[in-house]
Amino acid sequence: MKAVELPTRQEVEDLLYKEAALLDEWRLEEWLEMLTEDAVYEVPPTDVPEGDSRNTLFIIADDAVRIRSRVKQLLGRFAWAENPHSRTRRMISNVRVLGPDGDCIMVTANFAVYRMRYESVDAYVGRYDLKLARVDKELKIKERRAILDNEALRPHGKISFIL
C-alpha cells in the first residue's frame, strides 16, 4: 500500500480556518463539501470524553445521513433553537498533524467556540480530533470529533449549531 502523503501543518490550518469561517458564517452547504461522503460528526458526553458512541450515550453522533439532515434543518425554518441563528466565533489553535492512520491522516487542534444569543455568551472549549482523507488530492474531513472540556453544558443548555 502506498503511504499516505502527510499534509503540512499549514495545509491543515488552512483547512480548519476555512471550516471555522464557513461555520461561523452559516455557509453550511459549502461546509458539507469539505466532508467526505461517509463523514461522521461526534460530540462525546462530558463525563466520558474518550468514549465510543456505539456503547456510550453521546451528545451528538451523526452519520453521513444525519449530518446532511442536520444542515438541512439548520438552514430551514423549524430548527427553533437556531432560528434566528446564533452568532458564533471560533478560535482554532494548537494544530498538530499526528500522523497517518491507514490511508487517512490524524489531526488534532484546540478550540474555543463562543456562542452569542439573547445577550448571553456561552463558551464551548475543547479539542478536535479529526481524521482527514485525500479525495482526488483534496484534503477532506472524514471523522470530526469535538471533545468538550466543559464539565457540563451549563449554562449553555444545548449544542444546537455545528460545534
Added chain:
Amino acid sequence: MDKPHENYIIDDREAGLFRVNRRVFTDPACTEQEHRRIFEKCWIYVGHESEVPHAGDFRSRTVVGRPMILARGDDNVVRVMLNTCTHRGAMVCRQKAGNARTFQCPYHAWTFNSRGQLVGVPGEESYSDAFSRDEMALRSPAQVDCYRGFVFACFDPAGGSLYDYLAGAREYLDLVADQSEVGMKVVAGQQSYSARANWKLLVENSYDGYHGLPTHQRYFTFLTDIGVDMKNRDMSSPPHQKPVDLGNGHAVVEYQSAWGRPIAHWVPPFGEHRKAHFEEIRRKFENRFGKERAFRICETSRNLGIFPNLVINDIMAVTIRTFYPVSPDYMEVNAWALAPIDESAEDSALRLDNFLTFLGPGGFATPDDVEMLETCQRGFRNREVEWSDISRGMKREHPSITDELQMRAFWRRWNQLMTEPQIRRARRAA
C-alpha cells in the same frame, strides 16, 4: 385573591378553566418554598442501581442541591449518603465515580467504609468517652428506597413509603423494567445540561403532546426523509392513546408512535436485516406477558412524569431525566439512557443511535424544547400577563394526549403541597 395561597392556580372544573399564575415561574420566594415544601417532602430520584453494579462502586450525585454519594457497600447494599464529613464538613468523596473500600476525608483523615461507618479517626484518644463512632457515621437522607432499580431518597421521615408514593406510576415503571428479564442498566454517558427556565416548564414540556408537531416539525420531517411512514399513525387518536392521572402528582401520556422503538417496533431505517430479529424479540414478549402487554411494551410510547422532577420517557429509546432549580429562571438537567442489560452490542448501538435522533442537548428535538422553555421564561417578564392557560381538554370525557390533563395532575398536587401549610396555619389561627 390577595391571599398568596389562593392565587397560584385557578381550577374551575365547572367552567373548564385551569390557569397557573406565572409568578410561580419567576418569584424567588416561591422557589425557596418549593425547596421546603416539595423537594424536602417528596421522594426524589437519586440514581439507578445499575450505576453501581459491584460492591464498592460509588457515584457522586447532586440531589436537591446536596452533594451525595450513591454507593454499593461491601455488603452489596445500595446506599445514598450525604457527602459531608460528620467531623467538620468537608466532602469525603471528591471523585465523580469509582470503586473504593473507604472514603477518607482529605481534611483530617477521618475514614468511612463503603457502608458509611466511621472506621478511622487519627488521634481518637483525644476524644472523651462521650464520643461515639456510631453516631458519627456518614448520614443518609431520612428515607432511602428502591423500586425496580430506581433509587429514591426522601428527607421527610414522615413522608410515607416509596411504594405508596409512586402510586399509579408503578405500573408504568414496570413497563420499562419489564423490558429485560435480567434487568435494565443505565448506559455510560450522562447528558448534563441546563435551561435558563423554571423547572416546572420542563415538567409540562416532557409530556406535552400538543407541542409535538409545531415545535418538532424538523424531527418529523427527518423521520419522513429517512423512510418512516408517518401516515399510518395518528398519535392523538384512540384507542392506544391516553393521558392518565396516576395520583400524587404523577401522570403519563401513552400512545402509538410513528418512530421506531429499539425494544421491538421495527421501522424501515432500522434495516431489512433486523426485521426478523425484531419479530423474534416481539414473540418473546408475547410469550412472557401475553399479546396485549407485549403490544404495549413494544409498540406504544410513554412519557411519564413522576412528581416532582423525574421524567422517564419510553419513546424512541428510554431516557431518565431529572432536573432541579438553581434559581427561578435556571435549572440543571441530567439525562441518561436506560437499556436492557442483556441487549446485544448491535442492538445497543441502534438504541443509542435512535435516542440521539430526538433526545438530548444535541438531538433534533431537545434543543428546540429548551429554546421554547427559555423563550417562555423571557416572556414572563411581561408581568402584565399574569396567567398561563392549562385548560385544554378539561371538559372532554376522553381527553387526548394533546390535551393538558397530565399537567393539571402535576399542578394540583404542586398547589396542594405549596398551600397546605398556609391553609393549616390559617385554620389554626381561626
